[in-house]
Amino acid sequence: MEDWNEIYPNVSVEYNKVDAYYDQLSRIVTGDNAPEIAMFDIDGDYVDKDVAAEHLADLTEIGLNTDVYADGVLDTCKYNGKMCALNWGLRIPGFVVNTTLLKDLxxxxxxxxxxxxxxxxxxxxxxxxxxxxxxxxxxxxVMQNDRDYQIAQEEDQEALYERFDSEEAGCGSYFEKEFSTMLDMVEKGYISEDVNSTIEDIYEMSILHFFEGDTPFLSFTTEGFSGMKKRESKSEKFTEKPFEYEFVSLPVCAEEPVLSLAGVSGLAIVKDSENEKWAEEFLRFLCNEEELDKMASIKGVPSVTKNGGEDARFTEITSLSPEKKINAESYPVIKLVDVSFSDTLWKIACGDITDIESAEKNFEEVLAQTKY
Structure with a gap:
């Protein structure tokens, strides 16, 4: 906003925080006093999401310089085929690696x-x-990147979706490799529910646990990772003995690292709002390499630009070739199987499932109960 005001010093940008935003967005964008710009998460579970999206402008029509986007990343901005939001950062599953620990070993x-x-x-x-x-x-x-990439490589997505949606007998065998891998990791001690059950939440306590210094790989997301820098000072262990860390994808099941991309909530223009033309100019201003990289850097997530920004903690993932990256939102199968897949992995890790046949059966049973 400060950069914007250097060009337009007499045009102010006002930010309003809304509680229960996922419940309120459709009401906000359809109301009499709708804002010019709203935050929109393509993958978000909004109430009346399609209604909200219908009232957002198609950003392909306002003259954005989308050439600055890395190949394939623009798909993370699209909902129902329309570019609804200007995404400026990426939400990716992966691992925070203690690179100092690895080097010492x-x-x-x-x-x-x-x-x-x-x-x-x-x-x-x-x-x-x-x-x-x-x-x-x-x-x-732990296997989200690998699983999503495997699904994305299927040529007939409709047939694969029907296989799971119809609860075809034996459909759990599609994930035989993933379930076998988790069984193997538990047996070999790569992962332990005894350890993981002591970590009290998925954000701050996970970060502070990692800063204790004896976690080689923390299974996390870039959105969670964005909160790490500001919490370094909260850890006595890290303050006393700091170490280097970065965000990576690990080939847990795939032969090489792959990425399943989603966008951090982007900026959307509300159609027919009072100052819609100024909102369009604001987004045209933001859609350049310098501003997009700056926003991603301040937030602490990977940038959407071709150069990937200058944050060295994301070097490993930004260097991956475009063909190793997919947009999960483009593949409905992923959302269909997610709950049952995750439930099966959790039960394996907890020791409730100890063989591949039981894993595949559990997947099919949970799928029948929870499919969207």
């Missing part, structure tokens, strides 16, 4: 599935639990 961030297993085996031998995270979300995140 003569290890490197694994780039292949074979390297991943070798690194984890070494960490276990040294007395570490390689992958940690709050029990509420660690198991849903």
């Amino acid at each position: 003569d290890l490197e961030v694994p780039k292949t599935q074979e390297e991943f297993q070798t690194v984890c085996d070494t960490l276990v031998e040294k007395g570490y639990t390689p992958i940690q995270g709050c029990t509420q979300n660690v198991y849903s995140l």
Whole structure:
């Protein structure tokens, strides 16, 4: 906003915070005093989401310089085929890695599935639990990139969707590799519910747990990662003995690291609002490499631009080629299977499921109960 006012010193931008925003958005954008700009999360579970999206402008029609976006990232701005929001940062599942710890053990961030297993085996031998995270979300995140990428590679998405939507007998076998991998990781000590159950929440306590210094890989998201820098001073252990860390994707099931992208809530223009033309100019101003990188850097998430910003903590993921990145919102199958897939991984980690047949059966039973 300060940069904007250097060009337009007499045009103010006012920000209003709304409680229960996901419940209120459709009312806000359809009301008599609608704002010019609203925050819109393409993947968000808004009340009357389609109604809200209908009242947002198509940003492809206002002259944005979308050439600054990295290949494929623009898809994270689209809902129902319309570019509804100017996304400026990326929400990605992955892992925060204690790179100092790995270096001290003569290890490197694994780039292949074979390297991943070798690194984890070494960490276990040294007395570490390689992958940690709050029990509420660690198991849903640990294979999310690999699972989403596998689904995205299927040529016939409609047939795959029908397979799960019709609860086809044996459909759980589609995830045999993922379930077998989780069973194997539990058996080998790569992951432990005894450890994860002690982490009290998916955000601040997860971060402070990581800053204790003995977590090689924290299963997390870039949105959670954005809160780490400001919490370094809250950790006595990290303050006394700081270490380097970065955000990566690990090839838990895939042969190489892959990414499942979603956008951080972007800026949307409300159609027919009082100062709609000024809102269009504001977004045209923001849609350039410098401003997009600046917003992502301040928030602490990966940028959407081709250069990926200058945050060295995201070097590993920004360097991945476009063909290794997919937009989860573009594949309805992912949302359809997410609850049952995550539930099965959680039960494996907790010891409630101990064989592949039970895992596949559980997936199918939960799918029948919870599918969208």
